Amino acid sequence: MTAPIPPEDWPHRGASRIVPVSPHRWHIQTFGTGEDVLFLHGAGASAHSWHRLVPFLDHRFHMIVPDLPGHGFTRSPRGRSRLSDVARDLGALLTDLGANPRMIVGHSAGGAIALEMARQGVAAPERVVVVNGALENFRGPAGWLFPMMARVMALNPLTGFLLSSGSPSQVRGLIGATGTELDDEALAVYQRLIKRKAHVDGTMAMMAQWSLNDLNRALGDIEVPTLFLHGDQDQAVSVAVAERAAGLMPNATLRVLNDVGHIAQEEAPEAVADAIDQFLARPATV
Template identity: 60%
Template sequence: MKGDLPPDDWPGRSVSRIVPSKPHRWHVQVTGKGPDALLLHGAGASSHSWAALIGHLNTSHRVIALDLPGHGWTRSPRGRARLGDVAADIANLCAQEGWAPDLVIGHSAGGAVCLELARQGRLHPRHLVIVNGALENFRGAAGWLFPVMAKMLALNPLTGLLISQGTRSTQQVRSILSSAGTELDEIGLSHYARLIQRRAHVDGTLAMMAQWSLEDLNRALPQIITPALFIHGEKDGAVAVRVAETAAATMPNAKLVVLPGIGHLSHEEAPARVAGEIDRFVTGS
């Protein structure tokens, strides 16, 4: 239904559709021709995050970008945002739609989903790309305090409404992204400002954070043999380069490329550079 879709001026809206696959109603965007490439955004974002990179990828791939559970325009039940469940539900969606991703690219928390899909073995991509992957739980007091706070917030049905009503300023979004080492133009900032005005999106983001746990995945990294490329912005203030260094060193067929002068949203800040690294990785050139 049109009412379930993003507004007409949303990035990629012309190829948006809603795909029911229990227990979700997924918002997906599919464009291009070639081997399937599955794109998984990070917590708090949506498929719009890939818009610039898709312009580089869809000449060589059929690109499938989706909104993660509870994010953007994907409608999801509460309690279905654990890492293993998210990956399993995405695999079910791919099977239902006949998608066979040859390449899976994940940003931040989407990078963890990318690796979890490989760990579960229900999809069989030939290449994995993890962009500024969030593969480490919070340390110190934040390690126990933040998940508890997120869980409490997620359980309160008024939280999303209160947060979304109180956070409308593009300037506020700029401040948040600047702390992650990222600078976007006004258009890029406006997309995030519009997202966090959506109560359902805020609720979905909080639910994911409240249920997020990476211990099992990190223990399994040495067993993931699929060739993997880690791309990480040197200036990332949200996830240290050290996290990517550790993960890449742990996996048997992984390598790391660090992008100087780039922050947490590498694929939005420098889409051509990220696309070039992906192309060299996939083609072996």
């Protein structure tokens, strides 16, 4: 099992390295100096999804940005993409790096992982930021149909080939359906990801094993100060999801970003960076 370094023209390629920590061979990028902060992308994306945010924060943080298991250029065994496993495995990665993140920032499914790490006491972050967090399971028929389809597709070796032929227009449509408008340069990176069979297979494996039931039941017990950032144009995850989660947690606040869709850190990186700075400037209780 090998984990190739990204190609030379990959966003922030110079910050990339491979870190083998069993059972994964992690691709990570690191930036800046200062206190450690861990950044977690969402399902189907990669570490690159933070590349437009990096310039606004690397002057004050040592940013640790991995590709999640099976995503991007991280190589992982099947059966290791459950929420609780990913949280623990990220903890092992941080230990290997000698990192002690003051804060964990997670986008979409990465937001759920950040909260799960806080719930388990993995890395014991002082703060958590959830950007357009995907924190609820599908409702109605999709609640049983989609997980079933994901499990079938994850077991089908042809899945990657079937799903990795996205044209530029198809990728634009997929991203646009989330309420996010990205330029051609940003869309081209997602198109390259979708054409990688290993990445698609890893994404489907995560979807097949994904469950938020335990985390949602425990939200009221997570006392880590948490900021929910959510674009009001998000068509993938309603702002109401963030409202419900923040309302359950004893030390959480919600900030809505106007005219921003689901991939807020790429669509409005400066606004996300400003919100993080303001959050850190507040007292530890709200």
